Amino acid sequence: MTSTLLTGLSELWTLDPALDDPGRPGDIAEGQVLRDAALVIEDGVIAWTGPAAAAPSADRAEDLGGRAVLPGWVDSHSHLIFDGDRAAEFEARMAGQPYAAGGIGVTTEATRAASEERLRDLTRARIAEARRGGTTCLETKTGYGLSVEEELRGARLASALVAEGELDEATFLGAHLVPHEYTGRAEEYVDLVTGPMLAAVAPHVRWIDVFCEEGAFDPEQSERVLCAGAEAGLGLRVHGHQLGRSGGVALAVELGAASVDHLNHLDAADLEQLAASDTVATVLPACDLSTRAPLAPARELLDAGARLAIASNANPGTSWTSSVSFCVTTAVLQMHLSLGEAVRAATRGGALALRREDVGHLAVGARADLHVLDAPAAIHLAYRPGMPLTHQVWRAGIRQR
Structure with missing residues (x-):
């Protein structure tokens, strides 16, 4: 069982379903976007998310250099x-x-x-x-x-x-x-x-x-x-x-x-x-x-x-x-x-x-599908329209690029 710790996440959009506001199905609820965060991938799924200062150890580690991370x-x-x-x-x-x-x-x-x-x-x-x-x-x-x-x-x-x-x-x-x-x-x-x-x-x-x-x-x-x-x-x-x-x-x-x-x-x-x-x-x-x-x-x-x-x-x-x-x-x-x-x-x-619960978020247990932006915040997607902001893509815990 191999684990990977990713640190240096300026923003981590977990979009954790457990934190949804049932009255506002389109909103981002409190706690679904973390700042100065880290995450752990284990066997292709998210094993841990939280503050970088509290990150557990893992078999390997990678610093994303202050970049924003979204679900794929x-x-x-x-x-x-x-x-x-x-x-x-x-x-x-x-x-x-x-x-x-x-x-x-x-x-x-x-x-x-x-x-x-x-x-x-x-x-x-x-x-x-x-x-x-x-x-x-x-x-x-x-x-x-x-x-x-x-x-x-x-x-x-x-x-x-x-x-x-x-x-x-x-x-x-x-x-x-x-x-x-x-x-x-x-x-x-x-x-x-x-x-x-x-x-x-x-x-x-x-x-x-x-x-x-x-x-x-x-x-x-x-x-x-x-x-x-x-x-x-x-x-x-x-x-x-x-x-x-x-x-x-x-x-x-x-x-x-x-x-x-x-x-x-x-x-x-x-x-x-x-x-x-x-x-x-x-x-x-x-x-x-x-x-x-x-x-x-x-x-x-x-x-x-x-x-x-x-x-x-x-x-x-x-x-x-x-x-x-x-x-x-x-x-x-x-x-x-x-x-x-x-x-x-x-x-x-x-x-x-698609009636799927395993993708579209980065809560613990989700498939480790990550979209790492070459930007400190996701708002750059609209702030810098048309710019090539994809830095890395991970799918099921495997880095694609």
Whole structure:
């Protein structure tokens, strides 16, 4: 049993769940940020945290030199299994063309044409890129194959990466878009997704997701997809309210989905439903900027009492970044969150959206996932926007960089 003592922590954001204020789910409570602190890692988990002056001995020690330490980012929403490029689509959007869901089809064609080796190498490279930016727990989805064979290929790849410890969570998103070969036959495609496709993919994933949106799947079709997934033993996730009030919030809450993501268009009833539920409201700031959409109302969601997560939505069409640090910065500067609210949403919030208790915090017993900033305080994430502030990343007690 090997132990490591880390000292020289100017700030240590433990975000210890035992200290939560149950009346303020988005706040940082007293004692969840320690100053002049130290921590001990033992067998990949946090064994001790506290004042540096009271630190116990360990097998080895490292001085972090007065740097701030956060839990690693928990990115609960990404789309990393794909090939192809949609830079031209992005350029056109920046020139004034509106975003529509149909661009997914471009990526589907490229992904279907990619070899297994190429798809595996691309996905691994993207996971490594996210890790270098401080993400230590990462979900990703299928959804660019949109046939039984191709969705199974994506699910097997994701499952293998989970087994190898590179990825943490895998989601089936066969209901991403109706592929071109099913144009005008959406109901037949939903039959395929809820039947042979789900049966093939379910053993390889933990979650099922659906794009409940105009141009993709309506609420009735989305409900069919989610109920079939639940019957297969999968947890539920929902893309909703990105392009309009699609009905995704009501559906997610009614079915007990772990999260509903995007949420650019909400009314008071939606806020009330989310606040009264365990469904996590996941906002995707980088996507909002890339599509020039109205920013999701993160401030209003927290004020209403909803559980909030921040995720990257890394994908080739609408959010081609895995930088959760950038998303946190955007949430502070443009979505009117405090630094503490944004950090919590990108750590504890992401863990809640994945129904996990072992990550997103640095309390004793948590997986030792650390994001060491090259700064004396976490506020530098917003104070110095765009600067490369990741100094070290530790995952399960092993230093990544």
